[in-house]
Amino acid sequence: MNSLKQANPVYVTQPDLPPLQDFLPYLEDIWSSKILTNAGPYHQRLELALGEYLGVKHLSLFANGTMALITALQSMRIHGEVITTPYSFVATAHSLLWNNIKPVFVDIDPLTLNLDPARIEAAITPQTTAIMPVHCYGVPCNVEEIDRIATNYGLKVIYDAAHAFGVQHKGRSVLEHGDLSVLSFHATKAFNTFEGGAIICQDAKMKRHIDHLKNFGFVDEVTVVAAGINGKMSEINAAFGLLQLQNVDAALAKRRTIFERYCAKLAGIPGIVSRPQGPAESNHSYFPILVQASFPLSRDGLYHHLREFNFYPRRYFYPLISDFPMYRHMPSATQANLPVAREISTQVLCLPIFPALTMEQVDAICHIIATAA
Numbered sequence: 001m002n003s004l005k006q007a008n009p010v011y012v013t014q015p016d017l018p019p020l021q022d023f024l025p026y027l028e029d030i031w032s033s034k035i036l037t038n039a040g041p042y043h044q045r046l047e048l049a050l051g052e053y054l055g056v057k058h059l060s061l062f063a064n065g066t067m068a069l070i071t072a073l074q075s076m077r078i079h080g081e082v083i084t085t086p087y088s089f090v091a092t093a094h095s096l097l098w099n100n101i102k103p104v105f106v107d108i109d110p111l112t113l114n115l116d117p118a119r120i121e122a123a124i125t126p127q128t129t130a131i132m133p134v135h136c137y138g139v140p141c142n143v144e145e146i147d148r149i150a151t152n153y154g155l156k157v158i159y160d161a162a163h164a165f166g167v168q169h170k171g172r173s174v175l176e177h178g179d180l181s182v183l184s185f186h187a188t189k190a191f192n193t194f195e196g197g198a199i200i201c202q203d204a205k206m207k208r209h210i211d212h213l214k215n216f217g218f219v220d221e222v223t224v225v226a227a228g229i230n231g232k233m234s235e236i237n238a239a240f241g242l243l244q245l246q247n248v249d250a251a252l253a254k255r256r257t258i259f260e261r262y263c264a265k266l267a268g269i270p271g272i273v274s275r276p277q278g279p280a281e282s283n284h285s286y287f288p289i290l291v292q293a294s295f296p297l298s299r300d301g302l303y304h305h306l307r308e309f310n311f312y313p314r315r316y317f318y319p320l321i322s323d324f325p326m327y328r329h330m331p332s333a334t335q336a337n338l339p340v341a342r343e344i345s346t347q348v349l350c351l352p353i354f355p356a357l358t359m360e361q362v363d364a365i366c367h368i369i370a371t372a373a
């Protein structure tokens with residue numbers, strides 16, 4: 001037990017940071033140019049570099065993912081009802097409320113943990129204008145089926161792709177699906193700029209519109225075309241993103257190695273199940289397991305047990321978004337409407353995964369789980 005107990009807390013994630021001295025030249029440059037924000041040179045360079053890295057043509061940087069989600073909905077004038085998942089971070093649905101849109105929760109698929117396309121059509125009403133799915137844990141949604149439904153019913157699709165940095169689907173970026181995709185570069189995500197985010201769109205005209213919206217609606221010094229917001233990414237964050245981009249392949253490779261080690265070591269432990277299925281297409285941002293009834297401890301029991309060893313897993317996503325007070329009165333938030341999401345949220349535990357996690361630590365976590373009883 002003592003050899004397994006960590007000297008310092010090991011959290012579910014730890015931001016990947018370059019050596020501090022590597023960032024100093026960028027700061028010196030910003031200090032001498034005195035350009036701090038408003039689509040400055042680092043902002044422009046990061047938009048181009050990220051577009052190239054991700055394999056997308058039109059990308060607009062934001063101060064954070066939530067501001068990008070709110071602006072994405074505004075840019076397409078989404079209103080009325082939007083179909084979304086209860087199994088996500090709360091910002092997904094909050095972005096709808098900030099636009100006076102009614103979220104309509106639809107259950108998830110038990111294997112992918114993403115919005116179940118088979119249940120979407122039954123939730124469509126005359127008020128429905130869009131679908132907002134989430135590529136949960138970086139595993140692509142059933143994008144073909146969602147595209148088909150959206151086309152049939154004339155709906156827009158805005159993906160919350162906060163987990164899906166660098167994720168490919170059938171040989172191209174998953175971010176090219178739907179009308180818009182939204183990334184987050186928050187400190188806890190696979191690629192971080194401290195805080196940050198982006199909208200990926202399909203054409204230059206839409207990018208211009210989004211760029212106006214994130215800058216108060218300004219088109220030029222004296223022309224304001226919309227009631228825009230301040231959603232701009234600063235030069236410090238953009239410069240940091242350029243530096244991070246140099247290291248992101250190595251960071252993603254380390255995540256993959258850790259992910260595979262977990263899979264190998266946890267395979268065959270009764271009551272521990274690996275979800276979502278289809279991790280080959282994920283970016284290994286998260287390592288969720290399901291703690292099922294045949295395991296000797298409950299999910300919360302295992303959560304507390306690991307904490308005794310100074311390992312801090314997280315119950316993402318528990319509670320469901322639909323259980324928070326501003327959502328739980330909604331007709332689609334009922335127990336009967338969301339049985340799969342409800343069951344998964346009581347079983348899920350996200351184990352630590354980040355580039356600096358050592359193999360010894362992974363092995364210790366797996367040993368604690370294998371011998372928990």
Ligand SMILES: *Cc1c(COP(=O)(O)O)cnc(C)c1O
Pocket residue numbers: 064065066067088089091092134160162163184185186196197
């Ligand atoms: C992190 C996250 C967001 C919010 O992004 P921020 O950059 O923190 O504002 C939105 N949706 C999901 C699914 C997320 O995980």
